[in-house]
C-alpha cells in the first residue's frame with residue numbers, strides 16, 4: 001500500500017543553493033525535452049521513445065556548455081524526461097491538452113528523487129542524493145520502503161519534502177456494499193457537505209473571512225505599478241494569504257474525512273464525479289477555491305476509505321440530483337438556485353434541496369453498484 005508523508009524541511013544556505021540548482025536543471029531538462037518532442041512530433045507525427053530521448057540527454061551532459069547539468073542528481077533529470085513522456089501519453093490519449101513549458105517565474109518549484117533517499121527519525125534529518133543531513137520536522141513516523149521523495153519550495157519560500165512510502169501492509173479487503181450503511185454526500189457552497197442522513201456540515205467562518213481578505217489583497221496587488229518594489233511585496237503578501245488558506249483547508253478536509261471514515265458507521269460513501277458536477281455549475285458560484293477544495297476532499301475521502309476497507313461509489317455521469325424527488329422520483333423541470341427547499345407536487349414530501357440531492361446521489365450510486373434500484 002502506498003502512502004505519502006509531507007514534512008517541512010530546513011535546508012542550510014549551502015543546501016538551499018543546491019536545491020535551487022535542482023529546480024533550475026529539472027525545469028531546463030523538462031523544457032528542452034518538451035521542445036525536442038514537439039519538433040519531432042511535427043516532423044514525424046509521433047513522439048520520441050524514452051530511450052532515444054534519454055541517450056540525447058546523456059550526449060547533452062557531455063557537452064562542455066551544459067556541464068552544469070552534472071552538478072545535480074542525474075535521476076531527477078531522468079524523472080523530468082519521464083514527466084514529459086507521460087504528459088505526451090496523456091495528450092495522445094486525449095486526457096489533457098498539449099503539454100506546456102514551465103515558466104521561470106512559476107511560483108511553486110519542485111523536483112523528484114526516485115531513489116537513494118533516507119529518513120532518520122532519531123536525528124530529525126533526511127538524506128537526499130547530493131544533499132546529506134537536511135534538517136526536517138518529522139511529525140509523523142512511517143514504516144516501509146521509500147519510493148520517491150519530492151522536494152518543493154512554496155511561493156513564500158518554505159521548503160518541503162513529500163515522501164511516498166510503500167508499506168508491507170496490504171490494504172484491508174473492502175466491506176460489502178450495504179444500502180443501510182451507505183452515506184450519500186453532496187458537496188456544496190452554502191454548506192460544505194450535505195449528507196443523506198440529513199446532516200449538514202458548514203463552511204467554517206475562517207474560510208469566509210479569508211476569502212474576503214484574499215479579495216482585498218488581490219485588488220491592492222492589481223493596482224500596483226508593474227515591476228515596482230511595492231508590487232513584489234504585495235505579491236508576497238498575497239502568496240502568504242493563499243498559503244494560509246490552503247493549509248487551513250487541508251487541515252479541515254483531513255478532519256472531516258477522518259470523521260466520515262473513522263467515526264461514521266457508514267461503510268460506503270456515494271459521491272458525484274466532480275468533473276461532471278462542474279459542467280453544470282453556475283459559473284458565478286463556482287469559485288475556483290471551492291472547486292479545488294472539493295476535489296481535495298474527495299481525494300482524501302477516497303484514499304482514507306481504501307486504508308480502512310470502505311467503499312467509494314461514484315456517480316460518473318450527469319443526472320438531475322437536485323431536481324428529482326428522492327421519495328417518488330418525480331422530476332421537476334426547473335428549480336432556481338435560490339430555492340433552498342420545495343414540496344414535491346406528486347407525493348407532497350417537503351424536501352431540503354441539498355439533502356434531497358445527497359439522497360439521490362446515494363440511491364443512484366447504489367443502483368449503479370448493485371445493478372438494482374434501492375430506496
Ligand SMILES: [Zn+2]
Pocket residue numbers: 325326327328329330344345346347348349
Ligand atoms: Zn415526490
